[in-house]
Amino acid sequence: MYEQELIPHLFRTEFSKISSVLTKLFGIEHLEIAEDIASETFLAALETWPYQGIPAHPTAWLYTVAKNKTKNYLHRNKVFSEKIIPGIQTDSIENFELDFSEINMTDSVLQMLFTLCHPAIPAEAQIGMSLRILCGFGIDEIATAFLTNKDTINKRLFRAKQKLREEKIQISLPSSTEIDKRLDAVLATLYLLFSEGYYSENKEEVIREELCREAMRLTFLLIENEQTNQPKVNALYALMCFHSSRLPARKNSSGEIILYEQQDETLWDQELISKGAYYLHNASQGVSLSKYHIEAAIAYWHTLKADTKEKWENILHLYNQLLQIEYSPVAALNRTYALSKANGKEEAIREAEKLNLMDNHFYWVLLGELYTGIDEGKAREFFNKAISLAKTVSEKQTILKRLDQI
Numbered sequence: 201m202y203e204q205e206l207i208p209h210l211f212r213t214e215f216s217k218i219s220s221v222l223t224k225l226f227g228i229e230h231l232e233i234a235e236d237i238a239s240e241t242f243l244a245a246l247e248t249w250p251y252q253g254i255p256a257h258p259t260a261w262l263y264t265v266a267k268n269k270t271k272n273y274l275h276r277n278k279v280f281s282e283k284i285i286p287g288i289q290t291d292s293i294e295n296f297e298l299d300f301s302e303i304n305m306t307d308s309v310l311q312m313l314f315t316l317c318h319p320a321i322p323a324e325a326q327i328g329m330s331l332r333i334l335c336g337f338g339i340d341e342i343a344t345a346f347l348t349n350k351d352t353i354n355k356r357l358f359r360a361k362q363k364l365r366e367e368k369i370q371i372s373l374p375s376s377t378e379i380d381k382r383l384d385a386v387l388a389t390l391y392l393l394f395s396e397g398y399y400s401e402n403k404e405e406v407i408r409e410e411l412c413r414e415a416m417r418l419t420f421l422l423i424e425n426e427q428t429n430q431p432k433v434n435a436l437y438a439l440m441c442f443h444s445s446r447l448p449a450r451k452n453s454s455g456e457i458i459l460y461e462q463q464d465e466t467l468w469d470q471e472l473i474s475k476g477a478y479y480l481h482n483a484s485q486g487v488s489l490s491k492y493h494i495e496a497a498i499a500y501w502h503t504l505k506a507d508t509k510e511k512w513e514n515i516l517h518l519y520n521q522l523l524q525i526e527y528s529p530v531a532a533l534n535r536t537y538a539l540s541k542a543n544g545k546e547e548a549i550r551e552a553e554k555l556n557l558m559d560n561h562f563y564w565v566l567l568g569e570l571y572t573g574i575d576e577g578k579a580r581e582f583f584n585k586a587i588s589l590a591k592t593v594s595e596k597q598t599i600l601k602r603l604d605q606i
Contacts, residue, residue, distance in 0.1 A: 206254060207245055212414045214259060215242065216334040218266045220308035221298060228315060229365045235333065237273060241266045263300040270298060308371075309334065310421050310428075315371045317385035318364065325360035328353060330389040335414060345396055379427055386422070387436055387492065390415050394440050398447075409447060416440045423479075431486030434479045435493040441476030442499035445469040457598050465505040473503045494522045498534075512541035529557050533566050545570050561589035565599060576606055 215238050222234035244265050245258075255261040316329040324346065331337040331345065343353045374382060397411030419437045422428040449467035452458055480496050498518045501511055519535035532555055540548030549570050557563035564586035571579040583603040590596045 206258060207242065207249065209410055210245075210258060210262065211242055211336050212410050213417070214262055215239075215336045216309050216312070217300070217305040218262065219333060220312040221300060221305060222266075222270065223312060224308045224371045225298070228369055228371055231333070231361060231364070233273070237266060237269050240269055244269075263298075266300075267298045306421060306424075309418070310425060311371050311373050313386055313389075313418065313421075314374055314379070314382050315364070315369060317382045317389065318367070318369050319381060320367045320369065321360045321363050322356075323385055323388070325356050326385045327389045327392060328356055329360050330386075331393060332357060334418070335389075335393050335411070341396070345392060373425075373427060376427060383428065383430065383433070387419075387432065390419050391436060391492070393418075394443070398443055412440065412444055412447065416444065431483045431488065432490040432492050435483035435490060435496045438476045438478075438480035438483060439492055439496035439499050441472045441479065442496060442503055445472035445476065445503060456594050456601075459598070459602075460502065461507075463505075468503065476500065476503075489521075489525070491522060491526045494518050494525065498522070507541075509542060512538050516542045529555070529560060530562070533557070533560075533562055537566060537569070540570055545574060549574075559589065561586040561591075561595070561599075564589065565602075568599075568602070572606060579606055 218241060219234045219238040222237055223231050226234055241262055245262065249255070313330060313334060316333060317326045321329070328342050328346070331342050332339075337345075339350050339353050343350050346353065373379070394412055394415035397408040397413075397415065416437065419433065419440060422430075422433045423437060445468050446463065448469065449463040449465070450458055476496070477500065480493075480500060483493055483496065498515055501515050501518075504511055516535065516538040519531060519538055522531050523535060533552075536548050536552045536555070539551055549567075552563075552566055552570060555563060564582045568579045568582035568586060571582060580603060583599055583606075587596050587599050587603075590599060
C-alpha cells in the first residue's frame with residue numbers, strides 16, 4: 201500500500217488512540233495539546249515516508265514519534281511539565297514513557313468516547329466532538345453530516361470543549377447507571393459515522409469503506425466490554441455487518457452506485473452476513489426494542505435477494521414499527537418503496553405524495569420509480585427533478601442511467 205493510501209487509513213485508526221492516550225494522561229482540560237501532538241505525528245509521516253519509504257512497522261513508528269514529540273513538548277513548556285509530571289509520578293521527562301499497549305489504547309478510546317458523550321454538553325456537540333476527535337472527521341465533513349456550515353460546527357465544538365473544562369470531567373468509564381444514560385449518544389455517533397461511509401455526501405466518493413470499518417471497530421469495542429455489551433449495541437453491529445456485506449457489489453469500476461436490484465449477489469460477503477445473523481441473535485436476548493434492532497432486521501431481509509411478497513411484507517411491517525419508534529424522512533421513503541413491492545404501485549403513489557418532501561432528491565427518485573410503467577411522462581419529469589437536486593456527480597449519473605432505461 202502506497203503512503204498516500206496508508207497514511208489516511210492509519211489516521212482513521214491510530215489518531216484516536218494516540219490522542220485518547222495523551223488526553224487521558226494530561227486531562228480533558230489539555231485536549232487541544234493532545235490533538236496537536238497527534239496531528240504533528242501524522243504530519244511527520246506525511247513529510248518523511250514519501251522520501252524515506254514506509255517503515256517496516258508503521259504503527260510502531262507513529263507511537264515512537266508521538267512519545268518523542270510529547271517529551272519535546274514537556275521540555276519546551278516548563279510550566280506544563282511541572283504540573284503534569286508530578287501527576288504521572290515519574291522521575292524525569294527523560295524517563296517518561298507513554299503506554300501504547302493495546303489494552304491501554306482500547307480502554308482510553310472507550311473512556312474518551314463516553315467522556316465526549318457527557319450529558320453536560322448538548323447531543324449534537326457530543327456527536328460532533330466524537331466525530332472530530334475519535335474518528336478524524338474534518339470540520340467540512342462534520343458540517344455536511346449535520347447539514348450546516350463550518351462556522352456553526354467550530355462554535356459548537358469550542359463551546360463543548362469549554363464546557364468539558366469547566367465541569368472538570370474525568371476521562372473514565374461512567375458508572376453502570378450513567379452508562380445507560382450516555383450509551384444512546386455513543387451509538388448515535390457510531391451510526392452516523394457508518395452512514396457517512398455507506399451513503400457518503402462526499403463529492404469525490406459515494407462510498408467510504410474506511411469510515412464503515414472504523415465505525416465497526418469502535419462498535420466492537422463496546423461489545424468486548426462487559427459493561428457496554430448490551431442488546432442494542434449488538435443490534436447496531438449486526439446492522440453494520442449486513443450493510444457491509446453488500447459493499448463489494450454497490451459500486452462499479454467507474455465508482456458509480458449500483459442499485460440494489462441490479463447488484464450481483466455473488467459478490468455479497470457471506471461471512472459478514474453470518475456474523476450479522478450471530479449478533480442479531482445476541483441482540484434478541486434483551487426485553488427492549490431499539491431502532492437498531494428493527495433496522496438490522498430490515499437489512500437482514502435485504503441479504504435475501506429473492507423478490508418475494510413475503511420478503512417485502514416483512515420489510516413493510518418492520519418499517520411501520522420503525523416509524524412508530526423514530527420517524528425520519530428516509531425511513532418514510534423506504535417504507536413507501538416496500539409498500540409498492542408488497543401492495544402495488546397505486547397504493548404506494550398515494551402514500552408517497554402525502555410525504556411532500558419537495559427538496560429531497562430521493563423523494564423524486566421514488567416517484568419516478570413508482571410512475572414508471574404507469575405514466576412514463578411523469579416518471580421522466582420526476583427523474584429530471586431528482587437530477588437537479590442531487591448533490592454528487594455519481595448520484596446524477598445513476599439517475600440519468602435510470603432515466604435512459606424508460
